Amino acid sequence: MKPVVVIGFGGFGREIAWLAKECGRSVLGFLDDGIEPGRKGDYAVLGHSSTWVDYPDAEFVVAIGNPRVRRRVVERLDAEGMDKFTTLVHPSVKMDDSVVIGEGALICAGCMATVDIKIGRHVILNLNVTVGHDDVIEDFVTVAPMVALSGNVTLESGVEVGTGAAIRQGVVMSSGSMLGMGGVLTKDAEPNRVYIGSPAKPFKELPEFI
Ligand SMILES: CC(C)(COP(=O)(O)OP(=O)(O)OC[C@H]1O[C@@H](n2cnc3c(N)ncnc32)[C@H](O)[C@@H]1OP(=O)(O)O)[C@@H](O)C(=O)NCCC(=O)NCCS
Structure with missing residues (x-):
């Protein structure tokens, strides 16, 4: 199974990283448009969400609870050619x-x-x-x-x-x-x-x- 990158490094994003692990997936880290990349405790923030192209072997989930914000991010990623969302x-x-x-x-x-x-x-x-x-x-x-x-x-x-x-x-x-x-x-x-x-x-x- 491909590793997962979680888009959105909030509390909910960390819960979804746990969900991914419970599903038997490894988690490469997080992409977030508002947080400086780097290690945050046990977690790795890898960069802006548009850097998803740098992880060709990964699959992605958007862990943003607000439906309006989530849709905006997904539509931008769709426009960038994202074809690797996973469930x-x-x-x-x-x-x-x-x-x-x-x-x-x-x-x-x-x-x-x-x-x-x-x-x-x-x-x-x-x-x-x-x-x-x-x-x-x-x-x-x-x-x-x-x-x-x-x-x-x-x-x-x-x-x-x-x-x-x-x-x-x-x-x-x-x-x-x-x-x-x-x-x-x-x-x-x-x-x-x-x-x-x-x-x-x-x-x-x-x-x-x-
Ligand atoms: C309904 C909701 C959106 C209102 O948020 P808000 O507009 O910021 O409202 P406020 O917190 O300023 O509250 C305004 C008033 O409504 C009351 N109120 C807020 N949410 C309420 C609710 N769900 N049911 C009944 N009354 C509620 C507040 O006690 C407050 O009353 P007061 O004026 O007598 O002090 C919000 O409280 C809510 O329920 N959000 C969902 C939270 C949730 O389920 N999160 C899940 C995370 S995983």
């Missing part, structure tokens, strides 16, 4: 063969996805997320730890779901919307709007995702 699924994850997972997706320890589920490109499912039947999770969605998605839920591109939130069956979160931690979403969410509470209500607006 990491922790060995503890349980899912049926009917689950389809897109390139660059990161599925962390303890997640469970049942049947007929679509998970898009560069989706992040953090620790212990449960995903119900027929859910559609589009590109660049970020789901925080301990979230419960009922069946037939749609999370459109760039949606973010906070820690410990729950979503009722059949609900659609439109592109760029967000559910705050602990929220219980019982109705569809408008695009680029944050919801909080139980039952969740609109809280504030976010910049356009598309």
Whole structure:
């Protein structure tokens, strides 16, 4: 298996380096656009993300939790000709063969996805997320730890779901919307709007995702 380079040297990036190791991959180091290259404790920051071409034998993941920032970085790398994104699924994850997972997706320890589920490109499912039947999770969605998605839920591109939130069956979160931690979403969410509470209500607006 090819070694992995993690793009994004934050706390989440270090968690994803651990995920890669749990998946039996070696980790060459990190690329980050805002940090001077060099050794940082046990970790090696190799350079700016555009230096990915210097690692022809590696595969890459983008470990940036914010969907808007992640999409910007991925689109720039796509434009630079990047064709080496890899997908990491922790060995503890349980899912049926009917689950389809897109390139660059990161599925962390303890997640469970049942049947007929679509998970898009560069989706992040953090620790212990449960995903119900027929859910559609589009590109660049970020789901925080301990979230419960009922069946037939749609999370459109760039949606973010906070820690410990729950979503009722059949609900659609439109592109760029967000559910705050602990929220219980019982109705569809408008695009680029944050919801909080139980039952969740609109809280504030976010910049356009598309
Ligand atoms: C919803 C959220 C985006 C709001 O962030 P924010 O705009 O910076 O809001 P603030 O922290 O300034 O809080 C504003 C008010 O909303 C309350 N609030 C914030 N988040 C809340 C939530 N999830 N549920 C209920 N109330 C919340 C705050 O207590 C505060 O109340 P106050 O005005 O009475 O003091 C954020 O709190 C959140 O839930 N983010 C997700 C975090 C997460 O899951 N991270 C995962 C990391 S892996």
